[in-house]
Amino acid sequence: MLAAAITSTHCPYCALQCGMNLRPSKDGGVDVVERPDFPVNRGALCGKGRTAPAVLSSSVRLTGPLIRNHATGGLEPATWEEALRAVADGLRRVRDAHGPDGVGVFGGGGLTNEKAYTLGKFARLVLGTSQIDYNGRFCMSSAAAAHTRAFGLDRGLPFPLEDIPRTGCVILVGSNLAETMPPALRYLTELRENGGRLIVVDPRRTRTAEQADLHLAPRPGTDLALALGLLHLVVAEGRVDEEFVAERTTGWADARAAAMSHWPTLVERVTGVPVPQLREAMGMFCDAESGMVLTARGPEQQSKGTDTVGAWINLCLATGRAGRPLSGYGCLTGQGNGQGGREHGQKADQLPGYRKLDDPEARAHVASVWGVGPDTLPGPGRSAYELLDALGRDVKALLLMGSNPVVSAPRAAHVEERLRSLDFLAVADVVLSETAAIADVVLPVTQWAEETGTTTNLEGRVLLRRRAITPPTGVRTDLEVLHGLAGLLGWEKGFPTDPEEVFEELRRASAGGPADYAGISYRRVAEEDGVFWPCPDAEHPGTPRLFLDRFATPDGRARFVPVTHRASAEETDAEYPVVLTTGRVVAQYQSGAQTRRVAELNAAAPGPFVELHPRLAERVGVADGEPVAVVSRRGRAVAPARVTTSIRPDTVFMPFHWPGEGRANTLTNPALDPTSKMPEFKVCAVRLERPGG
Ligand code: SF4
Numbered sequence: 001m002l003a004a005a006i007t008s009t010h011c012p013y014c015a016l017q018c019g020m021n022l023r024p025s026k027d028g029g030v031d032v033v034e035r036p037d038f039p040v041n042r043g044a045l046c047g048k049g050r051t052a053p054a055v056l057s058s059s060v061r062l063t064g065p066l067i068r069n070h071a072t073g074g075l076e077p078a079t080w081e082e083a084l085r086a087v088a089d090g091l092r093r094v095r096d097a098h099g100p101d102g103v104g105v106f107g108g109g110g111l112t113n114e115k116a117y118t119l120g121k122f123a124r125l126v127l128g129t130s131q132i133d134y135n136g137r138f139c140m141s142s143a144a145a146a147h148t149r150a151f152g153l154d155r156g157l158p159f160p161l162e163d164i165p166r167t168g169c170v171i172l173v174g175s176n177l178a179e180t181m182p183p184a185l186r187y188l189t190e191l192r193e194n195g196g197r198l199i200v201v202d203p204r205r206t207r208t209a210e211q212a213d214l215h216l217a218p219r220p221g222t223d224l225a226l227a228l229g230l231l232h233l234v235v236a237e238g239r240v241d242e243e244f245v246a247e248r249t250t251g252w253a254d255a256r257a258a259a260m261s262h263w264p265t266l267v268e269r270v271t272g273v274p275v276p277q278l279r280e281a282m283g284m285f286c287d288a289e290s291g292m293v294l295t296a297r298g299p300e301q302q303s304k305g306t307d308t309v310g311a312w313i314n315l316c317l318a319t320g321r322a323g324r325p326l327s328g329y330g331c332l333t334g335q336g337n338g339q340g341g342r343e344h345g346q347k348a349d350q351l352p353g354y355r356k357l358d359d360p361e362a363r364a365h366v367a368s369v370w371g372v373g374p375d376t377l378p379g380p381g382r383s384a385y386e387l388l389d390a391l392g393r394d395v396k397a398l399l400l401m402g403s404n405p406v407v408s409a410p411r412a413a414h415v416e417e418r419l420r421s422l423d424f425l426a427v428a429d430v431v432l433s434e435t436a437a438i439a440d441v442v443l444p445v446t447q448w449a450e451e452t453g454t455t456t457n458l459e460g461r462v463l464l465r466r467r468a469i470t471p472p473t474g475v476r477t478d479l480e481v482l483h484g485l486a487g488l489l490g491w492e493k494g495f496p497t498d499p500e501e502v503f504e505e506l507r508r509a510s511a512g513g514p515a516d517y518a519g520i521s522y523r524r525v526a527e528e529d530g531v532f533w534p535c536p537d538a539e540h541p542g543t544p545r546l547f548l549d550r551f552a553t554p555d556g557r558a559r560f561v562p563v564t565h566r567a568s569a570e571e572t573d574a575e576y577p578v579v580l581t582t583g584r585v586v587a588q589y590q591s592g593a594q595t596r597r598v599a600e601l602n603a604a605a606p607g608p609f610v611e612l613h614p615r616l617a618e619r620v621g622v623a624d625g626e627p628v629a630v631v632s633r634r635g636r637a638v639a640p641a642r643v644t645t646s647i648r649p650d651t652v653f654m655p656f657h658w659p660g661e662g663r664a665n666t667l668t669n670p671a672l673d674p675t676s677k678m679p680e681f682k683v684c685a686v687r688l689e690r691p692g693g
Contacts, residue, residue: 007468008035010455011049012110012448013589015156015333016040016181017457018049019529022449022468029057030449030469038529040161040457044183047601048589054598055447056469060431062444063474075432075442080476080484086441087399088488090424091127094397100128100378104387104395107134107346108402109335112453112465114502115478116337117352117509118495119401120345122482125370126491130381131395133348135403136341137384137677138410142305143295143331144342145676149306150313150329150559151322152552153514154354155460155533156339157330159292160544165190167326168288169197171281173223173312174298174682175332178207179586184332185211197284201226202298203581204611204653205646214281218271220581220651221568221683223299226278227311228565229267231259233282234318241320248323248557255314255560262565270565272648286319290326297334297583301681303671307563317558323547333458335590340456343515344506348387349380352506353513362513369509370494383677385410385670392421399485400427401445401478406434407591408656410679411634412665428481433593434659445478446471453499454525459544461530462520511536514552568683569671570633572650576685578616579651580630582664592657608639608662611653612688617643620688629689630654635666638691652686 007030010017019038022030030053036043055061065083066075078086094102105123107116116134123132140156147154164170164187177184188198188211200212201223209215218226234240235256245252264275285291293316299308313322313329321327333339345352345366355362363374382390388409391398398419409415419425420438427439436442450471456462471477476484479497486495496502500522511518519535520542532542550556572579587605589595596602610628612620622628624643629636630652639654639662647653654664669684 009466013048015338015458041183046182051598055594058597063472066442068440084484087426102396103127103129104131104398106400109136109338109341111402113340114453114499116341116346117344117506126486130378133384134346139338140333141676142300142678143309145306146309156333156458158546167290167292169285169291171199171293173201173295175296176206176208216273220579222271224308224311225270225565228259228262230282231315232262239286244320250557251560254562258562291321293329296332303569303680305673305678306675310561310563337455353510354515355513385679388415391418397424404433404435404591404593407659410668410670413635444475451477463530464525570685572685576687580686582656585655588657608658609642610639611642613649615649627691629691630686632667632686637666
């Protein structure tokens with residue numbers, strides 16, 4: 001059953017994609033052992049990575065397909081032939097009745113590059129639908145949009161992580177690395193050991209913020225104003241890098257004018273960050289020889305997320321901290337394959353190679369690789385939340401892989417109701433997630449250590465996850481599922497089940513595109529322990545550092561975009577006087593579908609909580625550990641209070657990993673950023689109550 005030797009591979013969870021070795025264990029599974037030679041994490045792992053094998057052998061693992069018996073209402077065991085036939089019939093029935101766009105496909109940022117590529121191809125060729133998007137839209141799409149707008153290309157980090165300790169100053173905005181990717185914290189520790197400065201922007205004094213030289217704690221939703229205030233001071237105090245701005249950028253005059261209307265006193269009123277702290281931050285950043293701004297979900301998951309990231313990029317450009325060694329703007333992507341997942345065609349507006357679906361040349365290239373005419377390909381579809389919101393109305397059937405929107409989508413009760421209103425729902429997953437539990441057909445699929453495939457980490461480094469263990473009888477790979485469905489739906493060719501064969505096709509499809517994988521092969525990835533894209537041919541060394549000579553815009557210059565502060569979609573008022581912000585805890589991952597099945601992780605983080613300041617707790621009349629109800633315009637969630645001075649008195653925090661009564665996303669606001677279509681997970685107005693009181 002087991003491979004005899006140690007297998008080098010990568011963690012199934014977050015975008016750091018820590019290297020790990022898997023060793024056969026006495027009980028027939030695998031144990032995780034350190035892999036110190038992989039440069040990103042040098043052997044370090046968080047608890048999620050260390051315990052990842054527990055999900056492989058979990059007693060609640062799905063090991064056979066399930067079909068709903070509509071007479072009894074229950075899910076019942078079925079053969080693979082019955083289950084695939086039921087899915088194909090369900091999708092075909094809806095397509096025949098409502099047209100191709102009556103069928104939707106929803107993917108995930110944890111799917112390998114090969115799966116993301118095949119899922120996009122399946123949707124557009126076999127189903128002929130434009131209605132495909134994925135949960136990565138909820139992750140880093142605002143940063144991706146801002147990156148592309150300013151630099152002409154989006155790669156989360158345009159430099160390797162190893163550059164961080166050697167820069168002069170890092171502004172880390174809305175990222176709690178200590179909880180979300182603990183092994184990456186060492187890059188910040190080493191930065192400070194080397195004499196570099198760290199500024200953390202977060203409404204909570206997180207374990208990451210505690211490491212900082214300076215912690216700025218703005219009101220949630222005001223990061224845009226904060227960045228503009230810093231840029232105002234940069235101009236007012238003569239710290240603009242005029243030479244860089246003149247030689248390597250365009251649009252400065254308008255961006256400058258926009259920033260100059262954001263006086264520091266105004267910014268203090270909006271953000272709550274005192275002017276002296278603004279001055280200190282600006283001085284720290286400008287005094288350093290080099291600098292970086294790194295953002296994560298805090299500024300990105302807002303209805304103005306693209307402009308918020310754009311304001312931080314403007315700060316980098318005005319100070320000459322972009323397109324130079326040891327300087328730049330970067331996004332700390334969250335999901336395991338959040339980077340690769342957005343590059344290869346499961347996004348509503350993208351084709352493989354990060355090509356745009358509405359670009360005639362891109363369509364022609366990909367269509368030729370797929371052996372069809374460009375007119376065969378549908379146009380762009382709805383974004384993730386728009387797609388979920390359309391379920392049961394315009395979109396009557398959904399095939400869902402690698403996502404659990406019942407827990408992870410904004411306004412989750414509404415999304416759950418939409419999913420339940422579908423004519424047909426098929427879910428492929430490893431466990432009976434909350435979304436799988438309401439499906440008509442559930443397809444049990446293999447997990448990370450049971451299959452081979454590539455991911456692309458937050459640095460743009462393409463990595464190889466290797467099969468280390470034989471999957472249980474009764475499960476199939478996602479590629480086998482799509483192959484089977486394609487055949488049943490009349491598409492006999494073009495859906496291989498061998499991941500390397502898929503990757504070879506992906507190379508051709510991506511060739512010449514922004515995310516060019518043409519020179520990357522399984523052999524190279526294995527030998528070199530990762531290759532950075534773009535890598536246009538087999539002799540090319542890969543590109544760890546982007547933009548050093550020119551930006552990826554037509555004229556080679558980075559583009560300033562004038563942005564101004566605006567309020568969040570939902571402001572506090574007398575009825576809802578407190579701001580809710582959401583996030584993660586170290587022992588759980590995303591919707592918790594996997595990590596809630598691991599005893600050690602559950603012991604560390606058994607359930608949701610509401611973090612609030614003692615002054616707010618006193619006003620509400622709740623003590624630490626007592627249940628508190630959080631009510632927004634969309635619903636109500638109840639969880640124990642966690643009273644702490646580490647959060648602003650006007651803000652509460654809830655982690656979003658759990659379903660049921662404590663589901664944080666019952667409360668969140670699906671107001672969308674107009675450019676990226678990112679929902680506003682990070683800001684909504686709530687009131688607190690004593691349950692029953
Ligand atoms: Fe896995 Fe991320 Fe933890 Fe590394 S930091 S072990 S990739 S979950």
